[in-house]
Amino acid sequence: MRAIKLLILSITVFANTAFAQENNKKEFTSNKERTSLVSPQIQVIPIKDTKTERNYELYIELPEDYAENNTKTYPVLYYTDAVWHREILSACQEYILEDAILVGISWQLDINEDLKKERGAHVSRFRDYSISKHSNPEIQTKYQFGQANTHLDFIRNDVITYVDNTYRTDPNSRTYFGYSLSGEFGAYILMTQPDTFNNYIIGSPTIKTLVPYLSELNSKFGPYEASNRSSSLNANVFISHGSLEQEMVKPIEEFVSLLKNRQDGGLSVLKEVIEGDHGIAFPTTAIRSVTWLASLMSHVSSNNNEISFWDIPHLNNAFINTTPEDRKDGISVDTLSVSSNDRNKILKLSQEIFDGKHGNYDALLISHKNKLVFESYYKKGRINLPHGQASAVKAYTSLVLGRAIQMGYLSMEDLNKPLISFLKDVDPEKMTKGAEKITLHKALTMQGGLTIDRDAWKEIEKDSLRLKGQGLVQTLLEQSEPITSESQTYLYGNYNPMLVMTVIDAVVPGTAEDFIKRELLDKLGITNYKWSNHINGFPEAGWRASIMSRDMLKLGHLVLNKGKLNGEQLISAAYLAKATSGIVKPTQDWMPKDYRSGYFWYQTLVKVGPKSYDATFAWGGGGQRVIVIEELDLTIVISGHDGEDKIMTQISEIIIPAFVKQ
Incomplete structure (x- = not known):
């Protein structure tokens, strides 16, 4: 459905553009009185910068079901240059990002009238969105470039506070959208106060001479350390430029390299080149970036295999399901039936995994008696995307x-x-x-x-x-x-x-x-x-x-069922028994001392109370595990991209004991 809506949106944008171009060729006259168009779904809210006393407006657009779901919270997409960006982002909300609140931030309303007449109603953007002062003193005095820090304070202290206090917002899913000069502003926010937003859409930013300054800001923020969550920018970034914007290419590539060279586990960066020049690239940038944004709000990806694993943005919220969906993929499903205490422990662990307390993990699935009873996705995990398996x-x-x-x-x-x-x-x-x-x-x-x-x-x-x-x-x-x-x-x-x-x-x-x-x-x-x-x-x-x-789970079921699939002996039972037995003791010092190895499968004993259970598992670096405990009729899948890979402790202490009494 989303793909169909995206096609409709693309056709609409093309048709509107063609219609506007056709209108430019003709003159239309009318003797009827004209009126302004009022959009009933958009609320216009006056708002004042409490520090500078400058007046702005917010254009608030709520999802269609907002009034019907009194307990539901919604992601928020904030966008600057609101008058220019409002229509296409409103269309994107209708067709792509259906469950989001849109907040457009206007230019300053009470700006100097002479400046407004000279440059237009948008003149305040030169001051509010720019990072540095202008080299020409006369121009600098006139337009006051370089007050991005002041405008950011206004957005953080007044705009976001008002929106969060007035609407049911999701604090984990806050996005910034900026293009051109307001794209420069987005880069500034990311490198100074990245926690302002979770996701950044930075289209064709005007950073031609600003990469050294952005690099300086990066140095001030400090390097990423896996053990220190606050050292991460903790953001998903979509950055783009038009294919004909030759002056944009080098600085944007340098900025992308700056971000990727952080090797920041909490930072995901996707760069796209959009066909066209600075103006023509804008509508496609909006559609592509919002489609990208939708992909990090859902555990079901719309990208399929079009991007690499490392370009997949982190989910804004964990997807946790104790009654997994039947996707007609050969996986039988059921409901997680454990004690309420154990259920709460598993749910708590899942949220902790999403919060990064145990490392960088992307999925946790639990199957009991050959039925998937718990399914969760975090960070780069998606239900329909392949995940690297390493060893x-x-x-x-x-x-x-x-x-x-x-x-x-x-x-x-x-x-x-x-x-x-x-x-x-x-x-x-x-x-x-x-x-x-x-x-x-x-x-x-x-x-x-x-x-x-x-x-x-x-x-x-x-x-x-x-x-x-x-x-x-x-x-x-x-x-x-x-x-x-x-x-x-x-x-x-x-x-x-x-x-x-x-x-x-x-x-x-x-x-x-x-x-x-x-x-x-x-x-x-x-x-x-x-x-x-x-x-x-x-x-x-x-x-x-x-x-x-889910396909890792199928391989685990094959081992659990002694090589049988739907009654057919797919894998030699005699071979599998030997492959999953503890034939040798690995000698690498990074392996736990109680691990043994068979034919590329590992074994260890998991102690629950006075009893121990034999766990057989496939194991890949970063946290890929297919764990089979035959005595408990249990199969567990974990996937991740974690360097230390210590999740087995939580599996052994929380998940496995929950099924001992079943």
């Missing part, structure tokens, strides 16, 4: 191998055979001593024993032709030190998973890529995903894949 891909690769065994392309006995025996395009004579010691079992348990000089390998990687197909394994086993019992100890990394993927490609009909799609993902109804290829042309086996959080 959780290793566990998914293990399931692919289990599918190949179930279909008879490999056997359980093959796990202990030399891995190179399955590869017909390699030359064992050129390989390092002991190459035959590497079995599928050893590779799956990260005990392949490869010892590769990293610097030498970086040079080899430049020769992509050499590494194509099974050439990767050939080169790895030529470059490695001899494989010995001493070298075949646990070593975390991506060499071993790619050895496994190369075998999968060698034994299945067609390619490994086709096999993964046809025999695993398609059967699970996983269609919205990204799975990158390694330099050798095969699917990555250890990272660089993305799937939706």
